[in-house]
Amino acid sequence: MGTSSHKKILIVEDEQDILQLVKHYLEKEGFRTVPAMNGIEALKKVKEDKPDLVVLDLMLPEMDGLDVCKRLRSVPETAMLPILMLTAKAEESDTIVGLELGADDYVTKPFSPKALVARVKALLRRVERMPGGKPDLHLYGTLTMNLARHEVTIGTQEVPLTAKEFGLLEHLLRHRGRVLTREVLLNAVWGYDYYGTTRTVDVHIRRLKQKLPLLEEAVVSVKSLGYKLKDSDVSG
Amino acid sequence: MGTSSHKKILIVEDEQDILQLVKHYLEKEGFRTVPAMNGIEALKKVKEDKPDLVVLDLMLPEMDGLDVCKRLRSVPETAMLPILMLTAKAEESDTIVGLELGADDYVTKPFSPKALVARVKALLRRVERMPGGKPDLHLYGTLTMNLARHEVTIGTQEVPLTAKEFGLLEHLLRHRGRVLTREVLLNAVWGYDYYGTTRTVDVHIRRLKQKLPLLEEAVVSVKSLGYKLKDSDVSG
DNA sequence: CCTCCTTATTACAATCAAGAAACAAAGAAG
């Protein structure tokens, strides 16, 4: 699957053997990996490399996996970052996901490489589906959308958006340049089982334009198809 | 839309209620369906009926969904066949393994009919734009048609086209060099259930030529047959 | 050169899609 090829994964593991094993199998699947040998390094690399997912050993020198987890969760920017925990014993596993520690999934050692890769993919998939799951930033001219903070600003001025408006704009930004049908937008923002008229999209587009005059020009309707956010030459 | 009307979907499900439900909603959307009650039958029907997509229940008598998946994936002819898995529980491991074994997506029961249909469509769309399916870009001399953006440009100059004009041109480009009868064009662009005079095509050809003088020469009428877009020596 | 059949061109009317605004319903906040 080509989808995984641009995902970056931070592997936090002090045992070289396991680190190399995990690295090898993830890279074979097209992921990029970043290694970290301990908790301190892990936190540093999360900041620097902005990985899409963290594979985190529970047993680490200096600062254990749970601590790393807690720290990551306490900062808005990384609160949503998917974490896959590696645990040595099966007994501990219940407490990991169940408790408020914040790991999203776990694998117990010894694990099969295949199982690990499957979990990683599943986690990424799950997160991908969730709205607001990406600690990302969209730039479009003077507009900035911060997903982690759930904020949109024009220049320095924050513009409050409602949930639907935000979701809609996010989808437009993420797929800028492409024509998005009302049906696609409804599925993406409203959910796969939303029953309602497609005109709902029109109304929300209009509301977006009212709040963000920038979009008046930038969002164009493609008759009988849907809407498109024009590429901005200024954007990033 | 005429696009889905020729797609065939194999539904593999042992529970009659669910089978009928799925069948009903897919057919309401214009898909043709083929039922199979178990894994053996499923594999047989895949061979015989060559469906475009398989909706596959994970829990089946005799041979479960994962086995069917594996078998389909192991044969080159069906390795790329899109598979949508139906799972009873939202249990993580099942879905992970399912995806790892090559299901392309899954829906957990109970599911809403709309969600299922949406997933099926999304899957077909995703697959359609990958392998030998339709290209994202048509080039013809200085003309470029970008399907995702729904844009046609001559050199660098964009030429706005209406929905019908766009569809018509797309069909001509895709089948360049062939003579296309008016009836074929009506079916492809207007849909199979269009009632109208075949002269309509002529008018739209005319409008295309007006907007794109390049086509004045390139699109020729073949008397008592239809129209043809001449091969362009410059094209790709 | 005529005649019949097919296509080109134009003009016009019917239809349709999207913007706007107002309203109603559903939710959240207090």
Add this chain to the structure above:
DNA sequence: CTTCTTTGTTTCTTGATTGTAATAAGGAGG
């Protein structure tokens, strides 16, 4: 419980899109 916000639907309107019909033009066979 009340009030304000968010969300979805409906109606009206306007302008673009689309289909058809009328007329001109072409072309092959006699």
